[in-house]
Every structure is written in C-alpha cells, then in structure tokens.
Amino acid sequence: MSTDYGNYIDGDWTESASGDTFTVHNPANKNEIVATYQQSASDDANRAVEAAVAAQDEWAATPAPERGRILKRTADALDARKDELTETLTTEEGKTLAEAGGEVQRAIDIFDYYAEKTRDLGGTMKAASAANKQLYTKREPLGTVSLITPWNYPIAIPAWKLAPALAAGNTVVLKPASAAPGVSLKLVKCLEEAGLPAGVVNYVTGSGSDVGGPLTEHGAVDAVSFTGSTAIGTMVAQTATEDLKRVQCEMGGKNPTVVMPSADLDEAVDIVGSGAFGVTGQACTACSRAIVHEDVYDEFVAGIVDYAESLEIGDGTADVDMGPHVTGSELEGTLEYVDIGLEDGATLETGGDRLTGAEYDDGYFVEPTVFSDVRADMRIAQEEVFGPVLAVISVSDFEEAVAVANDVEFGLSASIVTDDLSEGHQFIEDVEAGVAKVNEKTTGLELHVPFGGYKGSSTNTYREQGDAGLDFFSSIKTAYLNY
Known part of the structure; x- marks a missing residue:
C-alpha cells in the first residue's frame, strides 16, 4: 500500500496548487507503487521561494552555533531512522541495502560535520597599514538558494547541499528528482523534527521544466546548486547567471x-x-x-x-x-x-x-x-x-x-x-x-574535502563538500574599522 506525500512550504505539508500527483514505482517490481507525490508547477515553486525569502532574515540572525545544534539534532533523527531511510532508498532507487545504508550513513555524517563547522564560521583578522585601525573579514549568507538534486544519490547529495547552506545561514528550496524523492522528503521531516523554523527549508516535487525552471529563474533566488546531466546543468548555469546569480553545477563523467x-x-x-x-x-x-x-x-x-x-x-x-x-x-x-x-x-x-x-x-x-x-x-x-x-x-x-x-x-x-x-x-x-x-576506485568520496570536476563535468565555479561547500553558500565581507 503506497503513501501520499505533500510538498513542504512555510512549515506546512500541502498539496500542489493543481492537485495533480505522480507515482513512484519499485524498480525491482514496476507493478508496486511505492508512494505518490505532488506534481507541482511554477505557482508552487514561487510560493516556496517566497516562504524562504520571508524566513531569511531571522534565520541569518540565528547564531551559527544554534544553527549547528539544529543540524546535530537532524543527524540524530536521521540516525534513529536509518533502517527506514535505507529501505525507502532501496525501494525507490534500487540500490542494494548495503549501498543504501552506506549512503544514509553519509548523510548522517554530513550533518554531524557541518553542525561542528558552525562553530568556526568567523572571518580572519589582517594587519592594517595604519595605526588605530582594524582590518578583518566576516562570512555572511547569500540569502535564498535553490537546490536541484538527482535520483542516483537521493539523500547524500541533498544532504551535502542542504547542510552547508543551512550552516551558513541561507534559506532553501529543495527540488529532488522525481524518480526517487522519498528519502529526501524524510530528510526534510527530520529537519522539521529537529526544530528548524518554518520557511527555512521548503521542499517541492515535480518535473524539472515545471519546478526546476522557476527555481532557477526566480528573481529572489540568490544562488542555484545543481547536480545532474551536463546538458541540463549547462542550461541551468546559463539561465541562472543571466541575472548574476551564483551558480554551481556538478554534472557528468566518463x-x-x-x-x-x-x-x-x-x-x-x-x-x-x-x-x-x-x-x-x-x-x-x-x-x-x-x-x-x-x-x-x-x-x-x-x-x-x-x-x-x-x-x-x-x-x-x-x-x-x-x-x-x-x-x-x-x-x-x-x-x-x-x-x-x-x-x-x-x-x-x-x-x-x-x-x-x-x-x-x-x-x-x-x-x-x-x-x-x-x-x-x-x-x-x-x-x-x-x-x-x-x-x-x-x-x-x-x-x-x-x-x-x-x-x-x-x-x-x-x-x-x-x-x-x-x-x-x-x-x-x-x-x-x-x-x-x-590504487582506489573512482567512486567514493571523503566528505571533508572538496569535490568537483573539470571540463564538461562542472561549471568550474565552486566545489562542493568540506570548507568549499561553505564557501559557495556564503559571501565574504571585508571590514575597515578606524577607531
């Protein structure tokens, strides 16, 4: 028996504006419906962006260690549900239980890692060239960011985008791939359970053209992080940079x-x-x-x-x-x-x-x-x-x-x-x-070092994971203080 799931916008689980839905089937048995999700459109995406923008100032003003405590509680909630998340991932995406369990553990570890990193989100003090002057930098959030994630790592990739985005003080709209959205939905439920304020993370399912497009084009979105094919990623980058959004696309490989x-x-x-x-x-x-x-x-x-x-x-x-x-x-x-x-x-x-x-x-x-x-x-x-x-x-x-x-x-x-x-x-x-x-396989990544590609594998702008993930989701302000 399948379960019906909603979008998550401004702290509420809700139907799409049209009421349309789509079903996800078990790839090991196409006759088995795993769950039903919202077939969202531009109205839903725009509502999600507006909710994220409204929540931005308060979340950015939340002390970074407090943001970190919410990330840590999220990691704990993921850990408590690890078996459930593993089964969801396998029944929607097809990975073996061993592979799925490893991916879920990676998501847990990512939230743990960035929870700790929030304690180090200061800037740097530099020597000024004159007396009675201080010269230093401070890190600030970008604002509202859109995250567009693929089906092949349906919890690890959302986690390694969400955790640094939230740690840095941004609000988020997440659009997962329609082939396997269930495990990222449950990740959002863990964030909700951890006490994340309404509107800070919003979750909208649907096609790339109906939802991904508006999330890339919306004027109130400050940055876009995408993982997927080179063809789609190139279009995302070109669209997002038309109004000078910050963009990060990780794409194909050979x-x-x-x-x-x-x-x-x-x-x-x-x-x-x-x-x-x-x-x-x-x-x-x-x-x-x-x-x-x-x-x-x-x-x-x-x-x-x-x-x-x-x-x-x-x-x-x-x-x-x-x-x-x-x-x-x-x-x-x-x-x-x-x-x-x-x-x-x-x-x-x-x-x-x-x-x-x-x-x-x-x-x-x-x-x-x-x-x-x-x-x-x-x-x-x-x-x-x-x-x-x-x-x-x-x-x-x-x-x-x-x-x-x-x-x-x-x-x-x-x-x-x-x-x-x-x-x-x-x-x-x-x-x-x-x-x-x-002397290692090409797959498998450490979470605390940068990840990204050259040539057609990446927009070659910012790397993901580790400190590089925080670099993408934040701006550096330089302060000159003459006292």
Missing part, C-alpha cells in the same frame, strides 16, 4: 581507471569492478573506462569478465551484489549503448542483455557488461552511459594511458592502479580530473 604492469592484477580487477558495477553503474564517478597496459591486457580482461559474471543481480532488498536500474528509460539507455558498442566494432565479452524470467520480468535488470577491443574514439569510450557498462582499452605505455584518459569532454574522477610511486605521482599531476586517485 571516468577512467588506468592499470599498469606493476599493479597487482587481482587488486586492479576488484578496484575496476567495484567502481564500474557498484550502484549499478549509476554514479557520475563510476568507472566506465579501464585503460590497460598491453602487457597485462588479456589477463585483466579475463579477470574483469570473471568478476562481472560472479555478481548476483536482483532486488536490492535481498542479499545481492547489484540491483536494478532506477527506471525503464535508464535501462533502455544502457541497452542502446550496448548496441552502439557492437555497431562500432567493440567485442562484447560478457553481459549486454536485459535479465528476464522469474524475479526479473517485472524489474529493470541488466547484466554487468564488459567490452574489449575498444578504441578511444568509440562512442562507448567517449559518452556517459550511466549503467554497468565497462569499456576496456589497450595502451602501450604510461604516456598513452594518460592521453587516452584525458581525451574526453569530461573530467570528474580518475584513478590509476600501480605499484610504481613515480607513476602514481605523475598521474595526479597530469590527469585532467577534479578527483585523482591512486
């Missing part, structure tokens, strides 16, 4: 892992396999290209095929290794790229089919897929697939490996597997990516 001859091949297979097939490949940081030295190429291909074929696929609530795609359209997109890889002449080593029969017929399940004999100019080596599809490319040396790694329009995350320390250091220097890793 992330490589380079495997060198000195690497432990078993370790390399595990690193690439978990990065490529974890969370069903539905991560902007997922590894979609293995760039492998020719001396170990055949051995690596054999190993990664065994890895892919060993994975158990099924409903994320069961004890499986990989869950379904989030929607039928995402599944179809992955299958289309399998066809493209075959048409371009790559060798399909394993996978590539939709899973059918018994438990699979009513879900969006696909086999983990490995292509070999991939050229760097093939579409499956250039375009973001957003599914469990790995392209394996052969190179003759380190320099060629880095050149291939960089020869895409994206630059989000990249890794190398090597036991040569010089190669590791040189890779970090040369790779064109916002995140560079040595």
Whole structure:
C-alpha cells in the first residue's frame, strides 16, 4: 500500500496548487507503487521561494552555533531512522541495502560535520597599514538558494547541499528528482523534527521544466546548486547567471581507471569492478573506462569478465551484489549503448542483455557488461552511459594511458592502479580530473574535502563538500574599522 506525500512550504505539508500527483514505482517490481507525490508547477515553486525569502532574515540572525545544534539534532533523527531511510532508498532507487545504508550513513555524517563547522564560521583578522585601525573579514549568507538534486544519490547529495547552506545561514528550496524523492522528503521531516523554523527549508516535487525552471529563474533566488546531466546543468548555469546569480553545477563523467604492469592484477580487477558495477553503474564517478597496459591486457580482461559474471543481480532488498536500474528509460539507455558498442566494432565479452524470467520480468535488470577491443574514439569510450557498462582499452605505455584518459569532454574522477610511486605521482599531476586517485576506485568520496570536476563535468565555479561547500553558500565581507 503506497503513501501520499505533500510538498513542504512555510512549515506546512500541502498539496500542489493543481492537485495533480505522480507515482513512484519499485524498480525491482514496476507493478508496486511505492508512494505518490505532488506534481507541482511554477505557482508552487514561487510560493516556496517566497516562504524562504520571508524566513531569511531571522534565520541569518540565528547564531551559527544554534544553527549547528539544529543540524546535530537532524543527524540524530536521521540516525534513529536509518533502517527506514535505507529501505525507502532501496525501494525507490534500487540500490542494494548495503549501498543504501552506506549512503544514509553519509548523510548522517554530513550533518554531524557541518553542525561542528558552525562553530568556526568567523572571518580572519589582517594587519592594517595604519595605526588605530582594524582590518578583518566576516562570512555572511547569500540569502535564498535553490537546490536541484538527482535520483542516483537521493539523500547524500541533498544532504551535502542542504547542510552547508543551512550552516551558513541561507534559506532553501529543495527540488529532488522525481524518480526517487522519498528519502529526501524524510530528510526534510527530520529537519522539521529537529526544530528548524518554518520557511527555512521548503521542499517541492515535480518535473524539472515545471519546478526546476522557476527555481532557477526566480528573481529572489540568490544562488542555484545543481547536480545532474551536463546538458541540463549547462542550461541551468546559463539561465541562472543571466541575472548574476551564483551558480554551481556538478554534472557528468566518463571516468577512467588506468592499470599498469606493476599493479597487482587481482587488486586492479576488484578496484575496476567495484567502481564500474557498484550502484549499478549509476554514479557520475563510476568507472566506465579501464585503460590497460598491453602487457597485462588479456589477463585483466579475463579477470574483469570473471568478476562481472560472479555478481548476483536482483532486488536490492535481498542479499545481492547489484540491483536494478532506477527506471525503464535508464535501462533502455544502457541497452542502446550496448548496441552502439557492437555497431562500432567493440567485442562484447560478457553481459549486454536485459535479465528476464522469474524475479526479473517485472524489474529493470541488466547484466554487468564488459567490452574489449575498444578504441578511444568509440562512442562507448567517449559518452556517459550511466549503467554497468565497462569499456576496456589497450595502451602501450604510461604516456598513452594518460592521453587516452584525458581525451574526453569530461573530467570528474580518475584513478590509476600501480605499484610504481613515480607513476602514481605523475598521474595526479597530469590527469585532467577534479578527483585523482591512486590504487582506489573512482567512486567514493571523503566528505571533508572538496569535490568537483573539470571540463564538461562542472561549471568550474565552486566545489562542493568540506570548507568549499561553505564557501559557495556564503559571501565574504571585508571590514575597515578606524577607531
């Protein structure tokens, strides 16, 4: 039996102005309706912005440590509901329970982290060039911010935008992706339970065109933070900056892992396999290209095929290794790229089919897929697939490996597997990516360091997470005090 959920505007849970709704189905069983949400439009978005603007002055005037106490109580509320949140995430987005639980824990940790950071939100004192003068900076909130978040990390990404925005003293309108809005709705309920004043956070569900557009264009919105595709993010950035809003967009990736001859091949297979097939490949940081030295190429291909074929696929609530795609359209997109890889002449080593029969017929399940004999100019080596599809490319040396790694329009995350320390250091220097890793998978991020990409992966304005998250959501005022 599904549950009906409202928007959250000015402290009240309410229906959309039109009364229209949409349903979210379990990706492991498309016949199961998980919940019903509001199909909002511009009127709802505008009301949410107006509520946030009305609450702004009082929230900005709230002492930062008091804001931090509310964030800490939110973390505690999330922790108390961790099992419920994990199940909601799995039944709407499809992640395995282990993956979903890890994501929920990340949201808890993010709120804990920024709760503590509120105690350090002062400025800096500088030496003035004259006597009887003080020169210092102070950090101030931007005002009202719009947060537009994706379905693939439906609580972690809202958390890493919401927590620093609130810590810095901003009011917020959050629009989650329609494919999996339930776990972020419950995050808002935890904020409400923690005592967040009415209007400080507002939550509106609906399509990007009906809700996301107004939240980007509204004249009272001071900043927009977006995570999603490069195509949509580019439009968001262009629209938001027309009236000089501050904007931050984190977008797509085509992330490589380079495997060198000195690497432990078993370790390399595990690193690439978990990065490529974890969370069903539905991560902007997922590894979609293995760039492998020719001396170990055949051995690596054999190993990664065994890895892919060993994975158990099924409903994320069961004890499986990989869950379904989030929607039928995402599944179809992955299958289309399998066809493209075959048409371009790559060798399909394993996978590539939709899973059918018994438990699979009513879900969006696909086999983990490995292509070999991939050229760097093939579409499956250039375009973001957003599914469990790995392209394996052969190179003759380190320099060629880095050149291939960089020869895409994206630059989000990249890794190398090597036991040569010089190669590791040189890779970090040369790779064109916002995140560079040595002997680690491309997925997985620490919450207290900056995150963001280069090239088409980012607007290259501000980073997210850590102190960088606070930098985006605040302005610096410089004060000259002559006494």
